[in-house]
Amino acid sequence: MADAYSFVKGGKLRLKGHKDKKHKKHKKKRKHDEIDNSSQGSSHTDPDIAAHGGWWKAKKFEDITGNVAIEIGDSRYVSAVDNGTFRLGEPRDQGDGPEAEEILTAVQVSDTKIALKSGYGKYLTVDPDGDVTGKAEAIGMREQWEPVFQDGKMALNGSNGKFLSANRDDEIVCLSSKAGEQEIIQIRLNTSLEVDPLENIPKEERGKVKETEINYVKKFQSFQDRKLKVSKEDVSSLKKAKKEGIFHETLLDRREKMKADRYCK
Numbered sequence: 001m002a003d004a005y006s007f008v009k010g011g012k013l014r015l016k017g018h019k020d021k022k023h024k025k026h027k028k029k030r031k032h033d034e035i036d037n038s039s040q041g042s043s044h045t046d047p048d049i050a051a052h053g054g055w056w057k058a059k060k061f062e063d064i065t066g067n068v069a070i071e072i073g074d075s076r077y078v079s080a081v082d083n084g085t086f087r088l089g090e091p092r093d094q095g096d097g098p099e100a101e102e103i104l105t106a107v108q109v110s111d112t113k114i115a116l117k118s119g120y121g122k123y124l125t126v127d128p129d130g131d132v133t134g135k136a137e138a139i140g141m142r143e144q145w146e147p148v149f150q151d152g153k154m155a156l157n158g159s160n161g162k163f164l165s166a167n168r169d170d171e172i173v174c175l176s177s178k179a180g181e182q183e184i185i186q187i188r189l190n191t192s193l194e195v196d197p198l199e200n201i202p203k204e205e206r207g208k209v210k211e212t213e214i215n216y217v218k219k220f221q222s223f224q225d226r227k228l229k230v231s232k233e234d235v236s237s238l239k240k241a242k243k244e245g246i247f248h249e250t251l252l253d254r255r256e257k258m259k260a261d262r263y264c265k
Contacts, residue, residue: 051075053097055188058154061147064114064187068106069098070156071186072166077102080118084135086172097190106187113144126158132172147187148179154186155179 049056052075058064070078072088077098079089089102104124105117116124123136123143136143145164146157156164158174163183167173176183241250 051094052188053092053095053190055097055190058147058187058189060149061108061112063189064106064147065108066106066191067189068104068116069102069188070104070116070164071188072182078104078164078166078172080104080120080134082120084120084122084133086118086124086132086134088166088170088172098188107139109139109144113146115139115143116145126160126162126174128160130160130162130173130175132158132164132174153179153184155183156185156187 046056052071055069058068072078073091075092075094075096077089077092079087079099079102081087081101089099092098101119103119107115107117109115118124118134120134122134123139124132124134124145125136125142127133142159144159148155148157158164160174161177162174163176163179164172164174164185165176165182167175237250237254241247
């Protein structure tokens with residue numbers, strides 16, 4: 001088990017029937033985000049996303065958060081049962097996404113590990129015999145899973161160093177230390193693929209510089225006399241400050257100067 005787990009730590013899939021080869025040094029290092037959200041497209045242009053009801057494939061660890069569904073095979077998803085077990089659900093029709101009992105919540109607990117919660121509010125656990133159950137109230141070591149990506153394929157490694165799959169009875173288990181065809185899965189998400197260009201910009205600053213100054217005054221002014229106190233100076237200094245990266249300091253200076261002028265009158 002130690003050897004298998006050390007392999008997982010390295011983030012590499014050992015495919016069944018695949019002999020290890022000596023790796024030559026590549027002249028160019030492949031980019032970590034070789035496939036990102038911007039290349040995924042939308043459900044209107046990507047036939048795979050449309051075929052799965054708008055649910056798209058996770059391509060990297062950072063994608064896996066919020067509502068997810070684990071697809072094993074073609075359009076069959078890991079499904080929670082009310083007795084705390086998990087089974088492989090029935091195949092979905094073309095264009096249909098997962099059912100409610102097949103939707104899990106993914107939580108990133110470290111840079112490489114996630115936890116998965118079922119709709120019953122319990123975390124997925126690997127039992128000592130390799131069965132996957134959902135009975136844990138909190139996240140411990142046995143509730144942590146590692147998504148592993150290699151060569152466009154994905155597998156999900158459990159706390160026992162084995163990979164998640166479905167057995168012949170469609171029960172969800174973690175029994176194989178190598179990722180063969182049965183252990184190759186997809187984690188799908190239904191969050192929007194559209195990237196908000198203003199995502200990293202505070203709401204107060206999503207307008208012209210004068211509007212930004214007013215927004216900050218509204219945010220921090222006490223309004224004891226019900227009057228909005230905004231500097232009457234020209235905004236050219238604010239525009240320059242924004243380019244130079246000292247926008248907030250300049251806003252503060254304008255406020256302090258305005259207070260000082262008012263007290264001197």
